Amino acid sequence: MSRLPADQHHAVRLMLNGKPCSGDAEPRMLLTDFLRHEIGATGTHVGCEHGVCGACTVEIDGKLARACLTLAVQVDGCAVRTVEGLAPAPDRLGLLQAAFKRNHALQCGFCTAGILMSLDHFLREVPKPSEQEVRDLLTGHLCRCTGYTPILRAAMEAAAELAGEPAKEKSDA
Numbered sequence: 001m002s003r004l005p006a007d008q009h010h011a012v013r014l015m016l017n018g019k020p021c022s023g024d025a026e027p028r029m030l031l032t033d034f035l036r037h038e039i040g041a042t043g044t045h046v047g048c049e050h051g052v053c054g055a056c057t058v059e060i061d062g063k064l065a066r067a068c069l070t071l072a073v074q075v076d077g078c079a080v081r082t083v084e085g086l087a088p089a090p091d092r093l094g095l096l097q098a099a100f101k102r103n104h105a106l107q108c109g110f111c112t113a114g115i116l117m118s119l120d121h122f123l124r125e126v127p128k129p130s131e132q133e134v135r136d137l138l139t140g141h142l143c144r145c146t147g148y149t150p151i152l153r154a155a156m157e158a159a160a161e162l163a164g165e166p167a168k169e170k171s172d173a
């Protein structure tokens with residue numbers, strides 16, 4: 001990767017998953033590269049780098065964004081949430097992640113971080129979604145492995161759990 005002289009770099013300070021964090025970014029460095037290579041937060045994946053596949057989806061100041069279409073310097077002073085922020089502790093899965101695990105909603109996992117971020121955001125905005133609404137959301141994400149059915153099942157299960165229905169048996173715990 002070519003590096004510009006240090007005097008052309010920018011300090012980027014942000015809140016990453018609730019913790020202050022900073023790094024050094026060239027003016028045109030993408031947020032995906034900044035997170036993965038400068039900060040070491042490799043949970044955010046990179047697929048198409050054209051805003052199409054959804055693998056790089058993160059939240060910036062509470063709004064979903066494609067990190068491959070965002071410059072690192074644009075998040076200076078922002079709150080950024082990535083898939084690493086979904087788990088309540090390093091050895092525990094969040095509710096949605098656990099539903100993915102139960103339903104085998106991932107295979108290679110390439111798409112998974114982005115889908116989790118979109119669904120997590122969506123389920124906070126639409127607590128009791130219809131299956132069609134979840135299907136519509138998933139049109140913004142490409143998955144080559146699962147056929148989407150287990151992802152849909154996991155999302156509906158998580159939505160039900162968030163609405164107070166009892167969690168399904170953790171058969172693969």
Ligand code: FES
Pocket residue numbers: 045046047048049050051052053054055056057066067068069
């Ligand atoms: S890598 Fe960003 S949308 Fe595909």
Ligand code: FES
Pocket residue numbers: 105106107108109110111112142143144145146
């Ligand atoms: S699990 Fe492989 S691309 Fe979705």
